[in-house]
Amino acid sequence: MNQFKYNLAGRDLIVKTGRLAQQANGSVLISYGDTTVLITATASKEPREDVDFFPLTVDYEERLYAVGKIPGGFIKREGRPSEKAILSARLIDRPIRPLFPDGFRNDVQIISTVLSVDQDNLPDITAINGTSLALCISDIPFAEPIGAVDVGLVNGEFVINPNCEQREISKLRLVVAGTKDAILMVEAGANEVSENKILEAIMFGHDEIQKIVEFQEKIIGEIGKEKMKFDSPKTNQEIIDAVKEYAEGSLIKAIKNSDKLSREDNIDLVYKNALEHFEDVFPEKNKEVKNILDTLLREQVRKMIIEEGIRPDNRSVKEIRPITCDVGVLPRTHGSGVFTRGQTQVLTVATLGAMGDVQVLDGLGIEEFKRYMHHYNFPPYSVGETRFLRGPGRREIGHGALAERALDPMIPTEEEFPYTIRLVSEVTSSNGSSSMASVCGSTLSLFDAGVPIKAPVAGIAMGLMKEGDKTAILSDIQGMEDFLGDMDFKVAGTEKGITAIQMDIKVDGLPEEILAEALEQARKGRLYILEKMNKVIDQPRPNLSPYAPRIITLKIDPDKIRDVIGPGGKTINKIIAETGVKIDIEDDGRIYIASVDEESAKTAEKLVEELTRDVEVGCTYLGKVMRTTNFGAFVEILPGKEGLVHISKLEKTRVEKVEDVVKVGDEVLVKVTDIDNQGRINLSRKDALKEVDKKA
Structure with a gap:
């Protein structure tokens, strides 16, 4: 096993080879902090027949054990790649693809398996650097090593590979990848950062990339394999000259057309005529003829734009379409x-x-x-x-x-x-x-x-x-x-x-x-x-669509969330059933009530407010008799909040039997006289009636 170490932005980047995945053409176990990724690069022994593209596949495999989690669901194993995994695979693919030689047609597969993750060190950046090394130490043809860094902008200063806390406050997340001499890829999200600052960030990142590439070059020099031989396709000069003489003029005319579909039809016709013409002249050379036509097309479009400043749809280089x-x-x-x-x-x-x-x-x-x-x-x-x-x-x-x-x-x-x-x-x-x-x-x-x-x-x-x-x-x-x-x-x-x-x-x-x-x-x-x-349109419409939900926001004491939810969700489900709204409750006491019908939302809001209102001593409430005993009546004055009206407080005169004055289901006016240290509410109907008399 070989081990190499490099200090990147104050943290150790550790590369191990020869320990895992030894049957791959190239493999690297790369760690940055506690983030560890296994990168494998594998190529088929023979080129794929009859393809005119390079068959490269890049996969990025997230393993939940990397963060100490067991997958949810019945199957309990990882399924299809997440969107984040797909985006990470694209991030790896884009800077490496241009560095494979033209004409190479062997299947190549890169697999990055994330084995361990700490939140301060992003596995996708680590994987790009590991992929470069896995390819460079393998026998797969690959031009030169690349490096990648994440550049943040924290408190006006650029930071290489910002940690979790720094990423939260950064105005910029810029991933830059490149070789020692050139930038190959930039991917950035920013909060209205100027063009000059973006350019500074790119060059700042490239300075660090150059050091990463130097580190990789030392490793390649020690353990890199000899590259496999492959025959780059060669075309007979006689065929090139013949196709050029026959098709170049027609191709130039076909290119100049502002309509995409017409232009494509015209180019297809030139290709068709050329292929038919040379079918007998150069038997079994259709593929070569087509490749020459592709090269001619590329040359003519580029020549027209670079030398004449005219584009296929007759625009100038700075002109924007209608x-x-x-x-x-x-x-x-x-x-x-x-x-x-x-x-x-x-x-x-x-x-x-x-x-x-x-x-x-x-x-x-x-x-x-x-x-x-x-x-x-x-x-x-x-x-x-x-x-x-x-x-x-x-x-x-x-x-x-x-x-x-x-x-x-x-x-x-x-x-x-x-x-x-x-x-x-x-x-x-x-x-x-x-x-x-x-x-x-x-x-x-x-x-x-x-x-x-x-x-x-x-x-x-x-x-x-x-x-x-x-x-x-x-x-x-x-x-x-x-x-x-x-x-x-x-x-x-x-x-x-x-x-x-x-x-x-x-x-x-x-x-x-x-x-x-x-x-x-x-x-x-x-x-x-x-x-x-x-x-x-230069600003938001003043009103939402009539078909969009209206959302009312409430803030309650977090200790009263249980009063809104009720036992087993009984209370909140009752409100939802009665009003047809959707209710979301946050742990900090924020409640969101959503409904397309604004009146329903307001009704639900009133019910929630009643559930969370505090009972105040000295206030009068219209309550409902829930049950009676020989010593008084229990009255609900707010949803879920009951108090006792003692028999002596039921009427202004002496009462022999509670049912002579109130029955279950009656609505009665009561006044809160006291809340004891156990939270029990004492009510008086007699005091409430006296207040009514005074007002009269």
Whole structure:
């Protein structure tokens, strides 16, 4: 067994190899604090036949024993990966994928198994560093090691890998991954942080990454295996020249079309004609011909943009597609908005619920409650395709989380707006930037629903194409530009600053000044989009939808919660049955009463107030006789609160028999004369009658 140690942000990063998973091509047991993750990298011995993509799979396995928990439910074992696990898998996948060699077609599987977790040290960051090492010490071809850190902004200072307490107060959570020389991935959530501060945070994180990579290089030098040999596909120059001569001119004409579907049809026709033409000229070389056509397409699109500054849909590099916004498009929902940008269109619907509708997050972290959530759906018809509907995929979960993160800092607090909020974005048409369109649609639907968000949020997807010293930064990229470009850079935020970023870079050595230029261009684009949105709706509607629940908030003494609930929930269930409301009670005494019918909510509020009112000596109450004895009558003056009217206090004159004056079920006016040290309430009907006489 080999062991290596490195001090990262004041905590030991410990790497052990040769102890576990020895049959994998590469394996690492990596610990950071008390967080421990086993990373395995395995590759098939032979390449997969007839595939034109790299078959990489990244899995992130959460084990509840890592935090000393037993899974719930009947089966008592872990099931499908949680959304958090899927997002962590994507976080690992994105920086490593560009570092595998072109043409490598062997199946590669990365499995990160979380074995132990302490809340100060996040397992996903540890897993990225461990994945890099597992690949680099294996025989799987992989370009170079990468490092990853989490950057926080605490009290105006940057912090590497902030602990649990620091994360609570940080204005920024920025995950940055990269090689020694280049940044490959950025994922961030922020509370209106400026572009300059974000750039500083990225570079601050990269400084630490360089040290992590140096640590990994020492390990690789000691125990790294020789890389497996693979034959990179080579194409005959004669075929390249022939295809280029035949198809290049037609391809250039086909590219220039502002309509996505027409452009795709024209390109497909060029491909079809070329494949048919060369079928007899170069028998059994269809795959090579198609690959050459793909390369030609990429070259021509990039050349047109970088050298001429013209994009396939005839826009300039900074130009944003036409935008339209609509709100209130669905009659019975609580809020709705449609955001359309070019041929990308998203319908976002807002639903308001009671506090009991919050999502409980009970995974590897401390149990949390999520009262704002965003779900993103990308149906096949949005791109004119057909496929089976099998629930949200990893991409949909990732896009939903990005849009959720963009709006999260702007959501009002529970005290300001005691509702659970769910947004659902339905992508009805897509030609790039659909995740950022769902951010814009979220703002529209929240305003339409009357949610008092702190500021409107918009998002824009940026792109970059770089050849030598020439660079083109693109605003509002469409699908083709995303696929053929060197950077996908999504930025969301308000007028004041950034709230979310997701960046993936496919080229090495992107200078800081280009990143700064891209951020500034994104800021201008975001402000332009916000201006367009504000013309349609620039603040929350003054009233909620008539179909949204009305919520009344009460604050009671926590010791009286049991009076509201009653034995076995009898009291609270009775109120719910009588009024049709939904009641949620917090441990600190906050009570939320929700109902679409405002009168029902007020009735329930009155009943709860009566249950929790204190009986006051000297006050008069209209009570109900619950039972009688030979020495007096027991009268309920408030729900669950009874007092005794002694026979001597029943009437202004002498009473021989209690039933001569009152019977069970009678309503009587009584006055509280005393509450003894045991909490027993003494009542007097005689004193209450005297007060009535005085007033008369």
